[in-house]
Amino acid sequence: MEALRLLRVDLSAGTVKQEPLNPDWVRQFIGGRGYGTKLLYEELKPGTDPLSEGNKLIFANGPLTGSNVPTGGRYMVVTKSPLTGFIASSNSGGYWGAELARTGYMALVVEGKSKKPVYLWIKDDKAELRDASSLWGKDTHATTDAVLKEVGDPKARVACIGPAGEKLSRIACIINDKHRAAGRSGVGAVMGSKNLKAIAVKGSGTFKAANPEGLKETLRVGMQKIKENGVTGEGLPTYGTAVLVNILNQLGSYPYKNFQESQHEGAEKHSGEKLAETFLTGRTNCFACPIGCGRETALEDKKGEGPEYETLWALGSNCGVDDLEPIIRANYICNELGLDTISAGGTISAAMELYEKGFIPKEDLGVGPELKFGSADALVYWTEKMGKVEGLGEKMAQGSYRLGELYGHPEFSITVKKQELPAYDPRGIQGIGLTYAVSNRGACHVRGYLISPEVLGIPEKLDPWVTEGKAQWGKIFHDLTAAIDSSGMCLFTSFALGAGDYADMLKHGAGMDLDADSLLEAGDRIWTLERLFNLREGLDPARDDTLPVRLLEEPIPKGPAEGKKSRIDVMIPEYYKLRGWDEKGVPKPSKLAELGIK
Amino acid sequence: MIRVSFFGIVREIVGEKETQVEAEDSVADLLEALSGRYGIGFGEKVLKTQERDLDLILILNGRHIEHIGGLSAPLKEGDHLAVFPLVGGG
Structure with a gap:
């Protein structure tokens, strides 16, 4: 495969x-989330309406997407979000990104x-726009089948x-x-606003490592760590x-009924254990993934993948719903109609x-069922209507924010x-x-999954109730995640791998001059540039770097964490300081100089 | 009595969701009693946990045992211990 390139598509x-590609940007921002952020920052006119033709929709692989490094199949969608008005970067696995790399x-x-309406068909270095009028209105499954038939290659992605x-839902x-799914922040609406229904890809290239021997040894070590780790070697594959x-x-x-409570008596009914006993039919892997956390499920009348933990909660306990069947059904509807399940x-x-x-x-409900917590009928009906x-x-x-504002x-x-x-x-x-x-x-757990130390005890157990030390942990996790998201690998590998492992893979796989420290510095640079983008788009840290009032002022009413409230007020000032930002949350010129951001 | 709930692969190893155990002095004592009851599969999990403190997540009355004394955490009548394998997710 020749040197990687960029394809610019002007739909107008x-x-x-x-x-x-810009080699300086690759060196500084790696690829994926980082490269996409740099590109958007440089090219997007400030103040652009996210759903206008002025917005740019970027699909960016990491340098390791399509390679044989474990989980090397991820891509990132970067754009200005119609939900938040700030940066969107939504990550997805499967096989599409790896095929794009080919x-x-x-x-x-x-x-x-x-x-x-059009769709984009990319076959190796050839790309063309094709009429998608007949696809408009179709769900994602029918669209995928129709596009594959039309391009005549069942192995395309x-x-x-x-x-x-299509109808510009901001979720x-x-x-x-x-x-x-590249799920979050309404990236699907940006695609819809451009009348772009689909992108089909098929390539014939193969990944060529910069240093095949070095990569071989790095992969041996990495695969062993993944296999021996309790989460990646046993927990995730099994359940x-x-x-x-x-x-x-x-x-x-475990938030219940829109965070009014935080323990749900009926949660066992939609737990992973229950799923395994009932609707689970198999497990799936994304490209080059040795973990295989994906779940195949089937209802009486249809089958699909998921739900994952986030979806079980969002469509289950958060709506007061116990049972799996309606949750699975609503999950399928989200995937078919193209909605982010969390939102x-x-x-x-x-x-x-x-x-x-x-x-x-x-x-206002029309003929629809009453929107009552616990109503499976309401969950399924209103998911479809949405x-x-x-x-x-x-x-x-x-x-939910615009809905709440309207009423x-x-x-x-419950948003950030x-x-x-x-x-x-x-x-x-x-x-x-x-x-x-x-x-x-905006609100996100996978920008820095502190659940790993706070709940699971990886790499060490931190007390979830205390705030001390969390700013430092947060910064490291945020920087490392930004770098992983830019590499083309899956965040789940970080249960087993550390910054040095990712640096070695990028070094031997993609020829990047990185070690653990410079990898984390690249993550810091990416995070900081995202911040600059948001500030340019009107972010007010005092207003926007916060949690919903409920979580700051209403204590958890009962259960083991009864009486607890969030104390971000004590963590955020320390976090800003650690980042080299001023007390208002703005990166200092000295920090930008240190990171080489102009 | 102490109520003990099992989850994930641990539930499969022991073959039941929940059991009651006579009150023991500490979590470590309780695990030893359970190892005797459930045999080698459970015993191995427990041994690994005692060596590396990694392979089980033990939650006593809603608190991870790490924050209430670890395996030495004292038990009292009516306590509830939830036993999970080490798992992760997003």
Whole structure:
């Protein structure tokens, strides 16, 4: 495979052209999330409406995507988010990214807006835009099948949007390989706003390591660590992520009914253990993944993948729903219609609270079931309405913050920067609250998964109730994650691997001059540039680096973590300082100089 | 009595979701009693945990034992111990 390139797609002009990658940017920002962020920062006009033709939609692989390093199949979608108004960078696995790598392109930059629906077909270095009028309105599964048939190559890979993205739902995702999602921050709506229905890729190149012998030894060591690690070698392969349900529920930090409580008596009914006994039919791996956390499931009338832990919680306990069947069904609907499951669940739960407290009037439901916590019918019905952007579902499809604002009570939206929170209560797990609050893409657990030390005890056990030391842990996790997200590898490897392992893989695999320290510095640079992007787009740290009032002022009412509130107020000032930012959360010139950011 | 709940692969090893055990002095004593009851598979898990403190997640009344005395954490009548394998996720 020749040197990796970039493909620029101008949908307004209907043209495609190849460009070389910027080698300085690769050196400084690696690829994936980092390269995409640099590109967006340099090219996007400040203040651009995320759903206008001025926004840019970037698909970026890491240098190791498509390689034989463990989990080397990830790609990142970077754009300005229509949900948060800040940077979006949504990661996905499956096989699409690896196939893109085989075409010789590391990144795609999609600009402008097509006059009519189109899809992009990339076969090796050739790319063309094709009419997608007949695909518009189809769900992600039907779209994938139709595109594969039309390009005439069943081994091609397809990333596409469903009706939610077409109709500009701000919580719409991009689905690749039918079941994997670049889920968060509404990236699917940006694709829809450009009238781009799908991107099909097929390549014939193969990965060539910079130093094959060095990589061989690095892989031997890395694979051994992954195999011997309790999480990557046994826990995730055996149970997937769903086994976390019971752990978090036992700790009383498993949010229930839109974070009104944090322990759910019925959670066992949708736990990983229950899933294994009932609807589980198999397990799946993404490209080059030795872990295989994916779960295959089947209902009586359909089958699919998932739900993962986050989805079980978002569509389950957060909506007060116990049973697996409706959760699995709603998960399938999200994947088919193209909705982010975390934000979908967070929006339905907010709608349920708004309805139960009398702020959404019954007449607004039309013929739909009442939005009551625990109602499986409501969960399935309103997920579908949201995905189809119909009726009250049209309002819900804009996410919980805009829904709450519309009905006069945005305080019931459990969001950071208007993005719905994941499945860990930051009142009972202090460090993850810091990650939520300062995450550049809005509430997110995988910008720095402090659950690993705070709950699981990896690499060492930290007390989830205390704040001391969490700022330092947060910064290291945030920097390391930014680097992993830029490499093309999956974050789950970090249960077993450390910064030095990733640096070695990038060094021998992609010829990058990195060690553990410079890898973390690259992560720091990426995080800081995301911050600069957000500040340029109007981020007010005092207003935006925070948690919902409920989590700051309402203690967990009962259970093991009873009485706990989030104390981000004591962690954030320390975190800013460690980052080299001023007390207002703005990177200091000296820090930018240190990182080589101009 | 102490209520003990099992999860994940541990549940498969012991073959039941939950059991009751006569009150023991500490978590370590309780694990030893359980090893005697459930045999080699469970015993191996426990041994690994005692050596490396990694292979099980033990939650006593909603708190990870690491923060309440580790394996020496004292037990009292009516306590609830949840026994998980080491797992992870996102």
